[in-house]
Amino acid sequence: MRRIIALAAINIAFFALMGALSPVFVGWPNIAVLLSNMAFESIALAGLTLLLVARLFDLSIDASVAMSGVICGKLLFYDWPVVLAIAIPLVLGMLVGWVNGQLVMRMKINALIATLGTCWVMAGIAAGLTKSASTYGFPHAFEVLGQTRIFGVHIFVYYAVVIVGALALVLARTKFGRHIYIMGGNPEAGRLFGVRVDQLGVKLFVLMGLLAALIGIVLAARLDAAAPNVDDGMTMRVIAAAVIGGCSLGGGKGNVLAGLLGLLLLNMMTNAMVILGVNPYWQKSWTGAVLLLALVLDVSSGKVHVPMWHKENRNV
Amino acid sequence: MSLVEMHNIHKTFGAVKALDGVDLQIDAGEVVGLVGDNAAGKSTLMKVLSGAYTADTGTVHTNGKVEMVYQDLALADNLDVTANIYMGREKLAGPFLDNKGMEGEVRKLINRLRIDIADIRQLVATLSGGQRQAVAVGRAMAFDAQLVILDEPTASLSPEAAEHVLDLIRTLKGHGIAVILINHRTDEVKRVADRMVTMRHGKIISDAPVGAPTCDGLSH
Numbered sequence: 001m002r003r004i005i006a007l008a009a010i011n012i013a014f015f016a017l018m019g020a021l022s023p024v025f026v027g028w029p030n031i032a033v034l035l036s037n038m039a040f041e042s043i044a045l046a047g048l049t050l051l052l053v054a055r056l057f058d059l060s061i062d063a064s065v066a067m068s069g070v071i072c073g074k075l076l077f078y079d080w081p082v083v084l085a086i087a088i089p090l091v092l093g094m095l096v097g098w099v100n101g102q103l104v105m106r107m108k109i110n111a112l113i114a115t116l117g118t119c120w121v122m123a124g125i126a127a128g129l130t131k132s133a134s135t136y137g138f139p140h141a142f143e144v145l146g147q148t149r150i151f152g153v154h155i156f157v158y159y160a161v162v163i164v165g166a167l168a169l170v171l172a173r174t175k176f177g178r179h180i181y182i183m184g185g186n187p188e189a190g191r192l193f194g195v196r197v198d199q200l201g202v203k204l205f206v207l208m209g210l211l212a213a214l215i216g217i218v219l220a221a222r223l224d225a226a227a228p229n230v231d232d233g234m235t236m237r238v239i240a241a242a243v244i245g246g247c248s249l250g251g252g253k254g255n256v257l258a259g260l261l262g263l264l265l266l267n268m269m270t271n272a273m274v275i276l277g278v279n280p281y282w283q284k285s286w287t288g289a290v291l292l293l294a295l296v297l298d299v300s301s302g303k304v305h306v307p308m309w310h311k312e313n314r315n316v
Numbered sequence: 317m318s319l320v321e322m323h324n325i326h327k328t329f330g331a332v333k334a335l336d337g338v339d340l341q342i343d344a345g346e347v348v349g350l351v352g353d354n355a356a357g358k359s360t361l362m363k364v365l366s367g368a369y370t371a372d373t374g375t376v377h378t379n380g381k382v383e384m385v386y387q388d389l390a391l392a393d394n395l396d397v398t399a400n401i402y403m404g405r406e407k408l409a410g411p412f413l414d415n416k417g418m419e420g421e422v423r424k425l426i427n428r429l430r431i432d433i434a435d436i437r438q439l440v441a442t443l444s445g446g447q448r449q450a451v452a453v454g455r456a457m458a459f460d461a462q463l464v465i466l467d468e469p470t471a472s473l474s475p476e477a478a479e480h481v482l483d484l485i486r487t488l489k490g491h492g493i494a495v496i497l498i499n500h501r502t503d504e505v506k507r508v509a510d511r512m513v514t515m516r517h518g519k520i521i522s523d524a525p526v527g528a529p530t531c532d533g534l535s536h
Binding site: 173174175178179181182184185186188189190192193194195251252253 | 386390391392393394395399403404405406408411412413
């Protein structure tokens with residue numbers, strides 16, 4: 001809770017500071033842009049937070065987003081019904097998640113390496129299917145899924161609110177969520193007391209695959225185009241936001257709301273740099289600096305678990 | 317009828333005879349110390365009793381719920397006392413966790429067992445060794461166990477914390493709960509146990525009331 005309060009205070013302070021520097025920043029049109037920019041990442045963040053709390057990891061989100069969008073786009077391009085063009089990549093996304101789950105939970109391959117492998121496979125499929133060119137010109141019935149506005153806000157912001165809210169509730173208040181924390185804290189203890197840790201891990205990867213596919217499809221609808229490199233870097237930004245929000249790569253810690261506040265901070269910074277005319281090439285450096293600052297503050301306050309070999313190295 | 321009756325239990329792991337025709341009987345409310353050298357078969361026997369292992373041959377009859385408190389306690393440090401006590405057996409109110417209900421039950425439990433924990437919302441990582449042991453025992457007790465197996469509960473504790481655990485065992489006995497105490501420290505066992513069972517090479521070589529000459533002689 002202290003983390004949420006601190007991050008909320010930082011976000012408010014940043015918003016107020018930027019409001020003083022540029023009235024454009026606090027105007028509704030810019031806030032609507034900010035919400036649109038955050039929507040897709042917040043869906044990915046919610047899924048990834050569940051994985052991180054369970055001591056798992058997924059590097060394949062970007063590629064899953066790209067592959068799903070490309071497959072959906074190709075199916076629409078060849079005049080498949082919209083329903084099938086949406087359903088097939090969703091199922092494929094879940095299948096990719098299931099493969100990730102099998103590799104990590106059953107075959108005990110490190111999640112970082114396993115999902116890096118599936119990431120490259122999917123990135124290759126997306127690039128191969130499109131030959132790195134965009135597919136565009138989709139039917140209206142598909143475009144409305146990403147281009148409709150309600151009260152001036154894109155429809156996918158509402159999707160994000162519902163999905164992120166539901167996952168935040170699941171993690172915080174349900175037995176499923178409690179078992180995720182148990183898995184992250186002490187998976188062996190969980191097994192002894194009937195928590196099906198391996199099944200749970202697979203379910204979380206499948207959920208992440210489903211969410212990534214959904215993002216890819218809605219993003220294609222928003223842009224009226226499907227490209228193989230549509231949102232490169234989403235995974236890293238989302239991981240950064242989750243860590244700023246208090247998730248530990250060691251598992252067992254973190255929540256969706258705090259991660260969302262971390263994501264809001266990163267997005268406000270990016271948005272502010274655009275408004276202030278800062279060279280966009282510097283934006284990644286700022287994101288990295290904020291992430292490092294958050295980690296340094298956590299380690300200094302003893303809130304981050306430092307592996308033993310690091311502790312030993314400190315004494316050398 | 318006894319609470320537990322184990323008869324002619326055999327268990328082998330490859331060529332190793334872990335248990336070789338063991339008979340053991342436990343009555344309700346009885347505290348039994350189980351002692352013996354490493355690899356004597358104590359933990360294997362208790363795993364057969366708790367259901368973690370299946371005996372190759374022999375019979376196990378229990379007339380009540382058996383809970384085992386593992387030596388490493390199997391606690392999740394990132395969760396609070398209530399979440400650990402209800403680990404894997406969470407109470408629900410509709411689709412959501414019944415946190416109020418679980419906390420209410422845990423408060424009653426720690427009062428009943430006289431466990432010294434001021435705040436049940438405290439993370440287990442912040443508890444002392446004795447308090448962690450108490451949480452693990454409390455978890456066993458939360459689900460109406462009639463027999464609690466404690467595996468080396470004082471092994472890593474300070475004398476003061478160990479004393480709290482022994483008090484807890486006396487409290488359990490006071491509530492009519494049977495306890496099997498696996499322990500290398502026979503002096504501790506003698507202070508709380510009614511009976512001491514000594515194992516060697518997969519067999520029970522002594523089973524006598526605490527204080528009986530046979531028991532004292534063999535346990536040294």
